[in-house]
Amino acid sequence: MKLLIIKIETSHEIEDALSVYSQDVLHCLGTETRKRSDFEHAGWENDSTIVNLEEINDLPQDLEFYAYFREDSDRDKLLADFRQKLQELKGYGLDIGQAKISASYIEDKDWNTVWQKFYHVINFSRHLAIVPEWENYQPQFSDQKLINLDPGLAFGTGGHKTTQLAMMGLERTLTAPKSVIDVGTGSGILAIAASLLGANEVIGTDVSDEAVTAAQENVALNHLDNIQIKKANLLENIDGKFDIIVANILAEILLDLIPQLNDHLQKGGKVIFSGIDYLQLTKVEKALDNYDFKVELTMKQDRWVSLVIARKEQ
Numbered sequence: 001m002k003l004l005i006i007k008i009e010t011s012h013e014i015e016d017a018l019s020v021y022s023q024d025v026l027h028c029l030g031t032e033t034r035k036r037s038d039f040e041h042a043g044w045e046n047d048s049t050i051v052n053l054e055e056i057n058d059l060p061q062d063l064e065f066y067a068y069f070r071e072d073s074d075r076d077k078l079l080a081d082f083r084q085k086l087q088e089l090k091g092y093g094l095d096i097g098q099a100k101i102s103a104s105y106i107e108d109k110d111w112n113t114v115w116q117k118f119y120h121v122i123n124f125s126r127h128l129a130i131v132p133e134w135e136n137y138q139p140q141f142s143d144q145k146l147i148n149l150d151p152g153l154a155f156g157t158g159g160h161k162t163t164q165l166a167m168m169g170l171e172r173t174l175t176a177p178k179s180v181i182d183v184g185t186g187s188g189i190l191a192i193a194a195s196l197l198g199a200n201e202v203i204g205t206d207v208s209d210e211a212v213t214a215a216q217e218n219v220a221l222n223h224l225d226n227i228q229i230k231k232a233n234l235l236e237n238i239d240g241k242f243d244i245i246v247a248n249i250l251a252e253i254l255l256d257l258i259p260q261l262n263d264h265l266q267k268g269g270k271v272i273f274s275g276i277d278y279l280q281l282t283k284v285e286k287a288l289d290n291y292d293f294k295v296e297l298t299m300k301q302d303r304w305v306s307l308v309i310a311r312k313e314q
């Protein structure tokens with residue numbers, strides 16, 4: 001099988017935004033980057049290495065971003081989508097650099113496993129470590145819980161800042177055995193984290209078939225019997241109310257979720273939002289205020305913001 005590869009020569013400022021857009025909205029198979037700063041830093045990290053940038057072939061001007069798709073994907077539409085996304089990001093005042101986009105086809109070198117060599121244990125916190133299925137890990141504390149994971153084609157290796165901020169939100173809000181729904185579960189990582197942190201029942205939902213399959217496999221891998229994975233568009237057709245609603249999805253999609261929150265949140269419940277680019281924070285905060293929610297905690301890492309939210313009147 002061949003893969004369609006879309007290359008974007010752009011600025012490092014929009015690396016995260018392009019990565020999430022490619023995976024979350026365009027459902028690419030994977031992404032890769034080459035950064036000029038990586039070559040420059042190689043010289044700083046080891047004094048004995050003198051990196052002469054002029055001698056490096058194809059040195060990126062700033063960032064080269066690659067997104068991989070199935071061979072039969074609609075190439076022209078993807079190119080148009082990326083062009084539009086770049087203009088949108090430029091509209092937010094972000095540097096989009098050269099903004100050169102091109103497409104080509106390459107042989108698939110077993111993409112599903114090549115990336116595994118870059119994915120290692122994440123010793124996340126006092127309570128949690130994320131362990132790729134193919135690695136061994138000895139917990140640092142005897143009661144540290146392990147999330148065993150093979151994300152496959154789904155988003156959610158645990159390496160992304162947005163996932164980590166959402167996990168911090170879960171650690172903060174799961175102060176007793178509670179019910180949790182993880183909207184946009186991807187690999188199932190947050191649903192599994194919630195169960196391991198002591199949630200009594202957990203539902204994970206996703207619109208993507210690949211995510212639903214990956215999440216179900218990861219739930220089985222962790223031998224957890226209190227998690228159900230369902231295919232759903234946000235909270236549509238989901239019955240019941242939950243103590244905690246967690247969602248790590250782009251801000252545009254979180255805005256669609258806000259009107260659905262009240263009907264699915266228990267009295268005294270909390271909502272955790274992650275995946276908000278700081279430039280979109282005001283829009284999200286305003287929408288929450290309009291629906292009678294207040295922000296109780298704001299967490300930030302790089303350009304990503306995560307919120308712990310409650311009803312104004314509890």
Ligand SMILES: C[S@@+](CC[C@H](N)C(=O)[O-])C[C@H]1O[C@@H](n2cnc3c(N)ncnc32)[C@H](O)[C@@H]1O
Nearest residue numbers: 155156163184185186206207208211233234248
């Ligand atoms: C950024 S990933 C988060 C994955 C995982 N929860 C994590 O934190 O790493 C967002 C996920 O939301 C899913 N998604 C996007 N739009 C959705 C929608 N309208 N309803 C449900 N899931 C959606 C995507 O398929 C993707 O798996």
